[in-house]
Amino acid sequence: MKAAIIGGGPAGCAAAYTLRKHGHEVALFEAQDHVGGRTSQVLKDGFNLGSGALFLMGGIYPRTNAILKELGHYRELVRWDADTEVLDADGRRYTARFDQVLSFLGMSALSWKDKLRIAAGVAKQLVTPGPKLCFDGAELARHDSGESLETWSRRVLGNKGHDYITVPYMGFLYAVPMSWLSPALFHAVLKQFYRLSLSVPPEGVGQICDWLIEGSPGLDLRLSAPVERITKADVGYEVSAGGEMHAVDAVIVAPEPGVAADLLSGLVSEASITKLRECLYSDYAHVQVCYRRNPWPRHRASVALPANMERDWGACVLLSKRQPTAVPASGEAVGVYFYTPPLEHLSDDAIIKSALDAVHEVYGPAPEPDFVELFHYRRGLSIANPGHYGRLDSLHAEMPPGIYLAGDYFAHAGVEAAIFSGELAANRLAKAQL
Ligand SMILES: Cc1cc2nc3c(=O)[nH]c(=O)nc-3n(C[C@H](O)[C@H](O)[C@H](O)COP(=O)(O)OP(=O)(O)OC[C@H]3O[C@@H](n4cnc5c(N)ncnc54)[C@H](O)[C@@H]3O)c2cc1C
Incomplete structure (x- = not known):
């Protein structure tokens, strides 16, 4: 089974890591020239600045901890x-x-x-x-x-x-x-x-995505490759990035929900697109x-x-x-x-x-x-306003076969939410292929 993952933030990287663990062929497309998304580090004049995330929250981040333990990096925190x-x-x-x-x-x-x-x-x-x-x-x-x-x-x-x-x-x-x-x-x-x-992590929260990629040998990582379109093929989907088409069996869509809505337009119902677009930021x-x-x-x-x-x-x-x-x-x-x-x-x-x-x-x-x-x-x-979680969670059941969503927005912004959602999307995909 070949899968495309769109977005190399913690959600997409966790999905890639999980699918590679199951032995699937995976291509990860990231728009930037580095993975990390809103956890990326910026190095300047000897300072290592977090462009976003600052810290992990111990026992209330169980999936992040479990993956860091699997990767052998937990003790470095x-x-x-x-x-x-x-x-x-x-x-x-x-x-x-x-x-x-x-x-x-x-x-x-x-x-x-x-x-x-x-x-x-x-x-x-x-x-x-x-x-x-x-x-x-x-x-x-x-x-x-x-x-x-x-x-x-x-x-x-x-x-x-x-x-x-x-x-x-x-x-x-x-x-x-x-x-x-x-x-x-x-x-x-x-x-x-x-x-x-x-x-x-010793080099900032952005290091988690680097660790996930290092822990996914065989991953086809495509940086500076923003996905422009997903189209339905006779079997599976075609993902278009940088003028190239990639035929895959399934896609995990892991950028922010506005981008997910653009990419999924025509593939999912208007009601689902509206839920993605109306997610409060x-x-x-x-x-x-x-x-x-x-x-x-x-x-x-x-x-x-x-x-x-x-x-x-x-x-x-x-x-x-x-x-x-x-x-x-x-x-x-x-x-x-x-x-x-x-x-x-x-x-x-x-x-x-x-x-x-x-x-x-x-x-x-x-x-x-x-x-x-x-x-x-x-x-x-x-921003998880009252009613948010149920509204967003219902999206999973609305996706057509072979399309899975991931991203922190299913709970509320946070590395654990992203990793949890990426791992879940990958496990659902892997189970559907059995
Ligand atoms: C200022 C700030 C402080 C924060 N502090 C913390 C904190 O202390 N602790 C914590 O746990 N969390 C914190 N967060 C939240 C945390 O950064 C996010 O929850 C996490 O990065 C979400 O991961 P994600 O993978 O869902 O999305 P993102 O990290 O946003 O990753 C999405 C990725 O998709 C890529 N992408 C977008 N469009 C495309 C496309 N068309 N094709 C290919 N790739 C595409 C983007 O370039 C990006 O790399 C903070 C966030 C911010 C902004």
């Missing part, structure tokens, strides 16, 4: 303690650990009454049935009641719990207002708080502010997160503390991650200025940075 400062609107700071959600309960901004209410809310969550896998769209769909995360968290954790726990936590992960999100992921995280830890930007000499060598916390949503940005991260090899010796870089709604009103220059203001507010005075690098995605993160 570098643990990140993620000492966190939560900043008030008026600049007061409270300490917590991002990898220990319950540590947020220790913040003195919360009264004993607030803490009791939050503890009762979390305890209730622990005994209420909920999703066991944080990134399985089908399972999340069963626990998506249609309520928004904001309504849920104000009701269950109270207003203070919402402002000081839900907003900094989920604001860092998704950078959109809590009213845009379904609560299913946060439920799943709270239920499995003890499994959470943070880590990074956020405008997302982050700025890496880079210094060859660290201006704040004694700053302890590595993440700063605003409580409530009083600022344009949702997180500042000191890269040397997350992954020491990301910066040159004695250097430092701060990643400033922006919230979506202000972005559409900000020019790229204004985003950079706002990032520098954030850096000075959080870490104090500093000389001019050696350089800044802006990463701005018009479609950055898929």
Whole structure:
């Protein structure tokens, strides 16, 4: 059986790795000149900057961990303690650990009454049935009641719990207002708080795709080969890329859903195309502010997160503390991650200025940075709004024989969601060929 995989992000690379494990002939088509997608690393002047993904999340990323163990790379992951400062609107700071959600309960901004209410809310969550896998769209769909995360968290954790726990936590992960999100992921995280830890491969999250490709000997990897069209053939499909046609038995379509909709137009129903096109995406930007000499060598916390949503940005991260090899010796870089709604009103220059203001507010005075690098995605993160998981999951059953979809958007943006979906698509394909 010969399969084509379109897209060399974590979803496509995991699909390729899984199909090669089953012994199938596989061609992977990637539009860029490298694999990695939104996890790609950018090397500049001795800095190793993540164009997107920052960290893995330990036990709540089971499929990623399992594949890294199979590949023999799991032990190379570098643990990140993620000492966190939560900043008030008026600049007061409270300490917590991002990898220990319950540590947020220790913040003195919360009264004993607030803490009791939050503890009762979390305890209730622990005994209420909920999703066991944080990134399985089908399972999340069963626990998506249609309520928004904001309504849920104000009701269950109270207003203070919402402002000081839900907003900094989920604001860092998704950078959109809590009213845009379904609560299913946060439920799943709270239920499995003890499994959470943070880590990074030694060369950044982008290294995962390199490892997957290295672990897929015999893979026909086609870089700088954007697929333009998929057509139905008498037997199987023809995939057209760079003026060449490739006959295959089956196709795994793993770019973002708007591209998937373009490629599948005419092959699947209009209703399926509409679901793909209407999948909500956020405008997302982050700025890496880079210094060859660290201006704040004694700053302890590595993440700063605003409580409530009083600022344009949702997180500042000191890269040397997350992954020491990301910066040159004695250097430092701060990643400033922006919230979506202000972005559409900000020019790229204004985003950079706002990032520098954030850096000075959080870490104090500093000389001019050696350089800044802006990463701005018009479609950055898929946003799982209430009803999202069920709507997207139903797409799998709507695909014609031999066409499979993969991508993080079936759950919510995240490497685990992408790897889970890629592996699932490959396993479904392999099973259908038996
Ligand atoms: C700023 C930012 C920070 C993030 N932080 C984290 C984090 O800390 N932890 C985490 O787990 N996740 C994080 N994510 C999310 C993570 O990067 C994504 O979930 C993951 O990359 C999704 O993988 P994917 O394969 O579904 O899609 P992508 O990574 O987007 O890959 C899709 C690939 O398809 C290719 N493609 C598109 N069109 C075509 C075509 N026509 N033909 C061939 N190829 C095509 C693209 O070039 C791309 O390489 C972050 C994302 C961003 C943007």
